[in-house]
Amino acid sequence: xxxxxxxxxxxxxxxxxxxxxxxxxxxxxxxxxxxxxxxxxxxxxxxxxxxxxxxxxxxxxxxxxxxxxxxxxxxxxxxxxxxxxxxxxxxxxxxxxxxxxxxxxxxxxxxxxxxxxxxxxxxxxxxxxxxxxxxxxxxxxxxxxxxxxxxxxxxxxxxxxxxxxxxxxxxxxxxxxxxxxxxxxxxxxxxxxxxxxxxxxxxxxxxxxxxxxxx
Amino acid sequence: xxxxxxxxxxxxxxxxxxxxxxxxxxxxxxxxxxxxxxxxxxxxxxxxxxxxxxxxxxxxxxxxxxxxxxxxxxxxxxxxxxxxxxxxxxxxxxxxxxxxxxxxxxxxxxxxxxxxxxxxxxxxxxxxxxxxxxxxxxxxxxxxxxxxxxxxxxxxxxxxxxxxxxxxxxxxxxxxxxxxxxxxxxxxxxxxxxxxxxxxxxxxxxxxxxxxxxxxxxxxxxxxxxxxxx
Numbered sequence: 001x002x003x004x005x006x007x008x009x010x011x012x013x014x015x016x017x018x019x020x021x022x023x024x025x026x027x028x029x030x031x032x033x034x035x036x037x038x039x040x041x042x043x044x045x046x047x048x049x050x051x052x053x054x055x056x057x058x059x060x061x062x063x064x065x066x067x068x069x070x071x072x073x074x075x076x077x078x079x080x081x082x083x084x085x086x087x088x089x090x091x092x093x094x095x096x097x098x099x100x101x102x103x104x105x106x107x108x109x110x111x112x113x114x115x116x117x118x119x120x121x122x123x124x125x126x127x128x129x130x131x132x133x134x135x136x137x138x139x140x141x142x143x144x145x146x147x148x149x150x151x152x153x154x155x156x157x158x159x160x161x162x163x164x165x166x167x168x169x170x171x172x173x174x175x176x177x178x179x180x181x182x183x184x185x186x187x188x189x190x191x192x193x194x195x196x197x198x199x200x201x202x203x204x205x206x207x208x209x210x211x212x213x214x215x
Numbered sequence: 216x217x218x219x220x221x222x223x224x225x226x227x228x229x230x231x232x233x234x235x236x237x238x239x240x241x242x243x244x245x246x247x248x249x250x251x252x253x254x255x256x257x258x259x260x261x262x263x264x265x266x267x268x269x270x271x272x273x274x275x276x277x278x279x280x281x282x283x284x285x286x287x288x289x290x291x292x293x294x295x296x297x298x299x300x301x302x303x304x305x306x307x308x309x310x311x312x313x314x315x316x317x318x319x320x321x322x323x324x325x326x327x328x329x330x331x332x333x334x335x336x337x338x339x340x341x342x343x344x345x346x347x348x349x350x351x352x353x354x355x356x357x358x359x360x361x362x363x364x365x366x367x368x369x370x371x372x373x374x375x376x377x378x379x380x381x382x383x384x385x386x387x388x389x390x391x392x393x394x395x396x397x398x399x400x401x402x403x404x405x406x407x408x409x410x411x412x413x414x415x416x417x418x419x420x421x422x423x424x425x426x427x428x429x430x431x432x433x434x435x436x437x438x439x440x441x442x443x444x445x
Contacts (some may be wrong), residue, residue, distance in 0.1 A: 015244055017244050017245050017248045017416070028308070030311075031304065031305070031308040035301060038297065038301060038439075065444075073437050078430060078435050080307060080429055083311075084307055084425075085429045086314075087424075093247055097256045101259075101261070104262055105264055105267035111276065113278065132230070180246040
């Protein structure tokens with residue numbers, strides 16, 4: 001709270017709001033810094049920094065351009081938060097709140113990327129796929145990240161992108177209706193609804209027939 | 216509101232006549248100020264998490280399809296994006312200066328600075344409009360609308376390139392919505408200031424509106440390199 005000008009000269013226990021008013025020139029300097037960093041980041045985007053540091057690296061493969069751009073953006077964000085948004089002058093608790101949200105966004109990003117990036121990848125230390133209990137690739141993730149799309153034997157319609165089975169082989173033998181997933185349950189509900197068994201069976205078959213034609 | 220204040224003064228023990236902008240559940244102006252600020256920062260923290268979903272989507276797809284993202288980024292105009300960055304940074308400066316003038320109780324200056332901020336916000340939307348129109352015309356749209364007719368730097372569209380434009384339109388679209396809401400908030404505060412609601416003692420709403428506007432700027436500070444400068 002030291003510096004150029006205060007809007008109150010009273011003692012600080014009078015319950016009024018006392019803030020440090022910065023000079024216009026101070027805000028202009030912060031703005032100048034922001035503009036400089038903007039021009040700088042655009043300029044560096046025309047350079048192939050990976051190629052300069054280690055000749056022969058494909059453009060962008062080393063990630064140095066990306067790291068520099070993010071470092072500059074973070075500098076700019078820090079300028080805006082600290083001075084324009086007055087976090088420096090504010091109660092520290094506000095800064096804690098805000099920085100906390102950024103950290104949690106970081107946790108969200110890190111854990112999600114760790115998950116999606118390593119799905120389907122073989123764990124080279126253990127020689128198993130990510131899902132060790134089945135020995136198959138863990139469901140989900142993006143099909144294009146390594147590996148091929150293997151359709152499980154008990155699956156009629158397999159969604160490779162989602163890595164899950166949309167429709168399992170249906171066993172019509174008694175008691176196994178639930179293996180049919182949604183269809184099995186639908187049939188069971190129909191039964192409870194009191195409809196005749198003769199009417200139910202052809203209806204269910206017709207439904208499967210229509211879906212098979214779709215696939 | 217004024218009726219409330221009177222009622223409060225009636226059974227107020229310590230003989231202070233609270234200013235009419237001091238809500239009855241706060242003891243002192245500083246308590247009201249600190250509470251308002253913390254509330255606003257909690258909202259801004261929520262905004263960060265709100266945007267984080269799309270930033271994570273960006274991360275996942277960029278790692279999955281790096282070439283498509285680089286090629287998609289090449290279709291964007293760095294100069295227009297850079298110009299918009301400078302427009303937003305300038306509007307952030309004028310918003311900060313509006314708060315400064317409010318702290319000093321200079322009403323007309325506050326109106327002037329907020330007006331410049333709003334003009335810059337419209338300027339941002341105009342540049343964005345030209346960018347979006349170009350993308351629409353060139354068929355650079357996400358999903359089933361992907362029908363590229365004009366490509367920069369590459370001969371043929373790459374697989375998954377439409378995913379980049381999906382992320383681009385969602386991120387810039389959500390940001391654009393924030394700019395439009397920001398225009399509304401700044402205009403509202405400018406009118407309240409014009410009507411003389413604020414003073415050297417009470418300028419919290421100007422501060423909070425400016426905080427919202429700075430957040431819009433913060434998000435763009437990251438969007439610009441992530442989308443335009445790959």
